[in-house]
Amino acid sequence: MEKNLVLVLLLAPFVGFLVNVFFGKKAGKGMAGALGTVAVALSFVLSVYFFLQVNQTAKPIAVKLFDWISVSNFKLDFGILLDQLSLLWLLFVTGIGSLIHLYSISYMHDDENMHKFFSYLNLFVFFMITLVVGSNILIMFIGWEGVGLCSYLLIGFWYKNQDYNDAAKKAFIMNRIGDLGFLIGIFILGSMFSTLDYGQLKAAITAGNADTAKLTVAALCLFIGATGKSAQLPLYTWLPDAMAGPTPVSALIHAATMVTAGIFMITRLNFLFDLTPFVQNIIAIVGAVTALVAASIGLLQNDIKKVLAYSTVSQLGLMFLALGLGAYNVAVFHVITHAFFKACLFLGSGSVIHAMHHEQDMRRMGGLRKIMPITFMTMLIATLAISGIPPFSGFFSKDEILMTAFHANIPLWVIASLASIMTAFYMFRLMYLTFYKDFRGTEEQKHHLHESPGLITFPLIVLAILSLVGGLISLPFGNSWLNQYLAPLFSEAHHAEHHLGTTEYTLMAIAVAGGLIGIGLAYNKYLKGGYVPKEDQDIDGFAKTVYNKYYVDEAYMALIVKPINGLSNFFRETLEPALSRLVYGLGSLANGLGSLGSRVQNGSIGLYLFAFVIGFSAIFIYLFLANK
Amino acid sequence: MENILNHIGIENYIFLSVILFCIGVFGVLYRRNAIIVFMSIEIMLNAVNLLFVAFSTYHQDAEGQVFVFFSMAVAAAEVAVGLAILVAIFRNIGSIDIANLKNLKG
Numbered sequence: 035m036e037k038n039l040v041l042v043l044l045l046a047p048f049v050g051f052l053v054n055v056f057f058g059k060k061a062g063k064g065m066a067g068a069l070g071t072v073a074v075a076l077s078f079v080l081s082v083y084f085f086l087q088v089n090q091t092a093k094p095i096a097v098k099l100f101d102w103i104s105v106s107n108f109k110l111d112f113g114i115l116l117d118q119l120s121l122l123w124l125l126f127v128t129g130i131g132s133l134i135h136l137y138s139i140s141y142m143h144d145d146e147n148m149h150k151f152f153s154y155l156n157l158f159v160f161f162m163i164t165l166v167v168g169s170n171i172l173i174m175f176i177g178w179e180g181v182g183l184c185s186y187l188l189i190g191f192w193y194k195n196q197d198y199n200d201a202a203k204k205a206f207i208m209n210r211i212g213d214l215g216f217l218i219g220i221f222i223l224g225s226m227f228s229t230l231d232y233g234q235l236k237a238a239i240t241a242g243n244a245d246t247a248k249l250t251v252a253a254l255c256l257f258i259g260a261t262g263k264s265a266q267l268p269l270y271t272w273l274p275d276a277m278a279g280p281t282p283v284s285a286l287i288h289a290a291t292m293v294t295a296g297i298f299m300i301t302r303l304n305f306l307f308d309l310t311p312f313v314q315n316i317i318a319i320v321g322a323v324t325a326l327v328a329a330s331i332g333l334l335q336n337d338i339k340k341v342l343a344y345s346t347v348s349q350l351g352l353m354f355l356a357l358g359l360g361a362y363n364v365a366v367f368h369v370i371t372h373a374f375f376k377a378c379l380f381l382g383s384g385s386v387i388h389a390m391h392h393e394q395d396m397r398r399m400g401g402l403r404k405i406m407p408i409t410f411m412t413m414l415i416a417t418l419a420i421s422g423i424p425p426f427s428g429f430f431s432k433d434e435i436l437m438t439a440f441h442a443n444i445p446l447w448v449i450a451s452l453a454s455i456m457t458a459f460y461m462f463r464l465m466y467l468t469f470y471k472d473f474r475g476t477e478e479q480k481h482h483l484h485e486s487p488g489l490i491t492f493p494l495i496v497l498a499i500l501s502l503v504g505g506l507i508s509l510p511f512g513n514s515w516l517n518q519y520l521a522p523l524f525s526e527a528h529h530a531e532h533h534l535g536t537t538e539y540t541l542m543a544i545a546v547a548g549g550l551i552g553i554g555l556a557y558n559k560y561l562k563g564g565y566v567p568k569e570d571q572d573i574d575g576f577a578k579t580v581y582n583k584y585y586v587d588e589a590y591m592a593l594i595v596k597p598i599n600g601l602s603n604f605f606r607e608t609l610e611p612a613l614s615r616l617v618y619g620l621g622s623l624a625n626g627l628g629s630l631g632s633r634v635q636n637g638s639i640g641l642y643l644f645a646f647v648i649g650f651s652a653i654f655i656y657l658f659l660a661n662k
Numbered sequence: 663m664e665n666i667l668n669h670i671g672i673e674n675y676i677f678l679s680v681i682l683f684c685i686g687v688f689g690v691l692y693r694r695n696a697i698i699v700f701m702s703i704e705i706m707l708n709a710v711n712l713l714f715v716a717f718s719t720y721h722q723d724a725e726g727q728v729f730v731f732f733s734m735a736v737a738a739a740e741v742a743v744g745l746a747i748l749v750a751i752f753r754n755i756g757s758i759d760i761a762n763l764k765n766l767k768g
Contacts (some may be wrong), residue, residue: 636764637764638760639760639761640691640694640761643691643699644691647687647691
């Protein structure tokens with residue numbers, strides 16, 4: 035019974051994918067959308083069921099499906115593990131997934147390939163579930179690759195636009211670089227311990243007699259995989275470009291779920307990272323620097339989705355900072371609250387873009403507050419949450435990260451706090467430019483402005499409520515439900531909660547003040563000052579450098595892509611012709627020898643017989659002489 | 663039984679056999695009529711058969727003679743096939759001159 039339910043949970047979205055792929059076009063748009071949504075909702079209901087069960091019994095559910103690999107002493111089962119961590123992920127993947135499917139029914143209704151869109155989304159959810167529920171790293175890798183594929187398909191969903199195709203390819207290739215690291219990490223662990231099962235790995239690693247140097251290399255490789263999938267320095271550049279995909283995709287894949295896979299992986303393997311402090315330091319530094327760099331780029335972007343994309347990179351950086359400091363439960367907490375408010379923000383921006391007829395430039399917006407009250411209110415709540423204003427959910431999670439950083443390393447705390455102030459600034463810049471003052475678009479756009487229909491606003495409202503109350507799952511007053519719930523996953527060291535003293539209250543006050551400063555600056559400049567960002571060609575000085583994302587893409591182009599292209603040109607134009615000339619030369623040599631030999635075969639039987647007799651005689655004479 | 667080799671020495675059989683064999687070889691090499699080439703081959707075959715029988719008697723061992731029976735049977739079958747091929751060739755190109763058979767040219 036349990037096994038069947040688990041299988042339904044896993045396979046429902048896959049069935050949805052198959053049906054939509056083969057019959058979606060015939061079934062019609064409404065049917066395709068409804069089917070996709072129901073498939074994911076079914077998984078969500080089952081996730082809730084299992085979650086309630088595990089929450090009560092605190093016993094993970096492990097289901098072995100079949101023996102997968104068995105080579106000499108290396109054995110691997112294909113199993114499913116529903117423990118506290120994977121169920122938490124399942125809840126928000128399928129929960130937010132269902133909401134976004136619902137949203138997409140309305141958002142994509144004009145698209146001729148709607149059934150394809152839903153089949154890809156369902157496939158994505160299937161792979162994401164696989165990633166989360168597998169009982170060993172190899173199953174996680176299957177899901178890992180699968181979500182990468184779906185991300186590629188969905189970024190390039192509007193494949194008629196070459197820029198979008200390029201963005202899709204970029205995402206795929208950047209991810210591949212990270213995946214290579216991940217794969218090498220898996221191989222190292224596999225060769226060291228002859229198993230990849232989480233439970234057995236944990237037992238083997240915590241036994242303490244493993245080679246630390248090898249473990250460090252393995253952890254580093256796994257972290258490289260995480261930087262690719264979770265868009266950290268130096269592999270983050272694909273995420274902003276991934277905004278080429280339809281907005282529900284940005285919300286689901288590139289904000290709420292897929293990009294948190296790296297954090298899931300590190301949390302899952304926390305016993306490994308605990309033993310490699312060197313890698314933990316790198317993770318913390320990379321996370322903090324990413325948070326700051328991405329936030330600073332976000333300050334000057336004018337595309338509403340680009341701002342949110344850089345904000346996602348920045349928030350992911352904060353989560354990695356927490357991971358690097360060993361505060362896994364804090365990182366998980368921020369993943370959850372971030373999923374709520376960032377999905378809400380993306381869906382809100384989608385609602386705006388929908389109303390603006392696919393205009394994404396905030397310089398052409400403004401004054402939408404009165405026309406789209408629900409979108410405005412929900413986005414405002416999410417914005418307050420991401421800015422870390424109490425009592426919204428983001429305040430609690432971000433505050434815990436900052437507190438952890440303060441206790442571990444002051445410079446990292448400063449960097450993270452700066453990033454938070456910037457976050458508050460650019461998010462309110464977004465709000466003021468989009469919703470306040472007067473409308474700056476064309477008359478025709480103004481004429482068509484409207485509040486989005488119920489299917490779009492309903493998910494917004496649900497997510498806004500969640501962003502409002504999401505902080506309740508881990509309150510800082512010593513009775514955090516989340517920390518208790520996750521406790522079985524981590525070693526004892528992480529249980530220590532910060533006792534709230536003067537320092538902690540001061541830190542909270544500083545964090546809130548920082549957020550308010552950011553908001554105040556934005557208010558002063560964009561609402562009171564009525565400033566509208568300059569047109570592209572008028573941007574100059576340092577602002578131009580930031581606006582162009584520090585020219586990182588250009589640098590990658592010049593340092594990596596160009597040399598590789600040069601090398602491939604060299605191979606194609608010089609080496610390949612040389613090689614093929616050699617091969618063809620050998621071929622024609624054999625041909626020439628053959629035609630020389632074939633002259634002997636002139637068809638005259640007399641000659642053949644003569645040769646035969648001469649040959650035979652020669653053999654006889656030889657034998658005769660040899661035996662003498 | 664009285665041994666015939668007491669009257670005519672073994673060397674005479676060997677000489678006869680070599681002469682027959684050489685006649686066969688020259689026939690094969692110099693004649694162009696396929697039937698005569700064929701007959702020459704038969705002469706070579708029988709030269710060897712003769713030698714077999716001679717040596718068989720010389721060693722007082724019947725195996726050689728038995729072998730010759732087999733050899734003759736095979737030769738008969740071969741002749742049947744060979745002649746059939748020749749007939750077919752003659753029907754096709756109206757000649758059995760081996761100089762005309764050049765279809766196997768490489």
